[in-house]
Amino acid sequence: xxxxxxxxxxxxxxxxxxxxxxxxxxxxxxxxxxxxxxxxxxxxxxxxxxxxxxxxxxxxxxxxxxxxxxxxxxxxxxxxxxxxxxx
Amino acid sequence: xxxxxxxxxxxxxxxxxxxxxxxxxxxxxxxxxxxxxxxxxxxxxxxxxxxxxxxxxxxxxxxxxxxxxxxxxxxxxxxxxxxxxxxxxxxxxxxxxxxxxxxxxxxxxxxxxxxxxxxxxxxxxxxxxxxxxxxxxxxxxxxxxxxxxxxxxxxxxxxxxxxxxxxxxxxxxxxxxxxxxxxxxxxxxxxxxxxxxxxxxxxxxxxxxxxxxxxxxxxxxxxxxxxxxxxxxxxxxxxxxxxxxxxxxxxxxxxxxxxxxxxxxxxxxxxxxxxxxxxxxxxxxxxxxxxxxxxxxxxxxxxxxxxxxxxxxxxxxxxxxxxxxxxxxxxxxxxxxxxxxxxxxxxxxxxxxxxxxxxxxxxxxxxxxxxxxxxxxxxxxxxxxxxxxxxxxxxxxxxxxxxxxxxxxxxxxxxxxxxxxxxxxxxxxxxxxxxx
Numbered sequence: 096x097x098x099x100x101x102x103x104x105x106x107x108x109x110x111x112x113x114x115x116x117x118x119x120x121x122x123x124x125x126x127x128x129x130x131x132x133x134x135x136x137x138x139x140x141x142x143x144x145x146x147x148x149x150x151x152x153x154x155x156x157x158x159x160x161x162x163x164x165x166x167x168x169x170x171x172x173x174x175x176x177x178x179x180x181x182x
Numbered sequence: 183x184x185x186x187x188x189x190x191x192x193x194x195x196x197x198x199x200x201x202x203x204x205x206x207x208x209x210x211x212x213x214x215x216x217x218x219x220x221x222x223x224x225x226x227x228x229x230x231x232x233x234x235x236x237x238x239x240x241x242x243x244x245x246x247x248x249x250x251x252x253x254x255x256x257x258x259x260x261x262x263x264x265x266x267x268x269x270x271x272x273x274x275x276x277x278x279x280x281x282x283x284x285x286x287x288x289x290x291x292x293x294x295x296x297x298x299x300x301x302x303x304x305x306x307x308x309x310x311x312x313x314x315x316x317x318x319x320x321x322x323x324x325x326x327x328x329x330x331x332x333x334x335x336x337x338x339x340x341x342x343x344x345x346x347x348x349x350x351x352x353x354x355x356x357x358x359x360x361x362x363x364x365x366x367x368x369x370x371x372x373x374x375x376x377x378x379x380x381x382x383x384x385x386x387x388x389x390x391x392x393x394x395x396x397x398x399x400x401x402x403x404x405x406x407x408x409x410x411x412x413x414x415x416x417x418x419x420x421x422x423x424x425x426x427x428x429x430x431x432x433x434x435x436x437x438x439x440x441x442x443x444x445x446x447x448x449x450x451x452x453x454x455x456x457x458x459x460x461x462x463x464x465x466x467x468x469x470x471x472x473x474x475x476x477x478x479x480x481x482x483x484x485x486x487x488x489x490x491x492x493x494x495x496x497x498x499x500x501x502x503x504x505x506x507x508x509x510x511x512x513x514x515x516x517x518x519x520x521x522x523x524x525x526x527x528x529x530x531x532x533x534x535x536x537x538x539x540x541x542x543x544x545x546x547x548x549x550x551x552x553x554x555x556x557x558x559x560x561x562x563x564x565x566x567x568x569x570x571x572x573x574x575x576x577x578x579x580x581x582x583x584x585x586x587x588x589x590x591x592x593x594x595x596x597x598x599x600x601x602x603x604x605x606x607x608x609x610x611x612x613x614x615x616x617x618x
Contacts, residue, residue, distance in 0.1 A: 120575065121474070122474050122497075122500060122578075123474070123500075123502050124473075124474070125222055125223075125224035125225060125473040125474075126192070126222040126224075126225065126241045126473070127222045127224060127225030127228050127234065127238075127239065128222060128225060128234060128238040128239055128240075128241065129225075129228055129233060129234060129238075131238070132234055132235075132238045141241055142241070145241065166228065166233075166503075166504045166509065167502040167503065167504075167509075168502045168509060168511065168571045168574055168575075169502075171575070
């Protein structure tokens, strides 16, 4: 199952990064700004978290900094519909 | 229509957004006495550790505020004349209102010991407090931290990041005993020790000592003294109910409101840390000191003020925070009883977390990847996830949607059950309908 693969430790991290986008869970976000502060391309990730909007910004390089640094577990990668292959 | 909001925290800001979504024409006034305006209060912890500059804590620019079209009044509310529909401020000016929202928040319960008014005795409510802590922190010098819950650890971590020798005093025998179980408390305490914090158990400050008006030590209940340059306390917060009480509104531990965030006066609403909100599901009125519920309460109050009758459906309380550097998710009901280090509710806390009904516990993890579940008859009532957070989101959904976990209940309670794997599989099988 596609979802179980995310739990699988040997899942290909790069496959997820390149085919995914940063998705916020607004209910966890406290608007601290660590995400925006660390974004190397200057995306206001915090604002996306306020609005509950996935980051569909053309500048997002899915570097993973925001996801890794969020102290509240707000952000995760999810595979986009556009480019994923069928199982 | 004239809307007046007291308080520039997230509840007040969310209320403005809600009012504007329903009423483009009405006039909105925000009365606030925090000189820094609207910022992320929870983010102050990361400012203390140096992970953020203070400027990064402000989610809104001046332009964003202009777009919302409201008048900001810097001032302190002193009295509400309800019959006249007028709010009085400390500078003796008056602000008439049609609908009023009280979103003044909660303040740290004062440290009620002799010497608590000495220079160097600090708390963490606002940006000003955070700046004071940073200004007074001295590398290599000792500091004493008193209290429980999340804020005590945030201050501890901040002072450690500034190189102080921190002594953390616990009155009880373990940290946050009414939310965490023994094992979890010990995980946190172990990490604190590894980070160079000295823990003292069954230790109570009887007096703060000083010289020339400045702190130089504390005397404990057992007579022992600890020299220090700084004393920080976080023994809980108290909703700021004085204004409401003096105005004749119904007040309990907070300003009591119904599920529409309406006080005992139909034209006055309350939201956020100051509000004690009625939950129709449980029939109880609960205090929360959590950012997202404050935002949602503020938003719902704003809608109701603008005539869009909307009930606030209280979800099971949910918080993800960092305790001693360990990301920890706390959902629903997990603990019970009283914590001796907290005189009232802590920040980032919820009264629901300690109302433990008859529940079974399933747990796994003997290092810093820990999952503890509180099982009801058919559903999960609560969960703690420490360390690896991959189950945090699935558990949040399973608990908030009251998913029937009967298919896995027995397996979860079996000795040495691999709780994490069982939940992950269960989530994968039912997530298609729930993942939203």
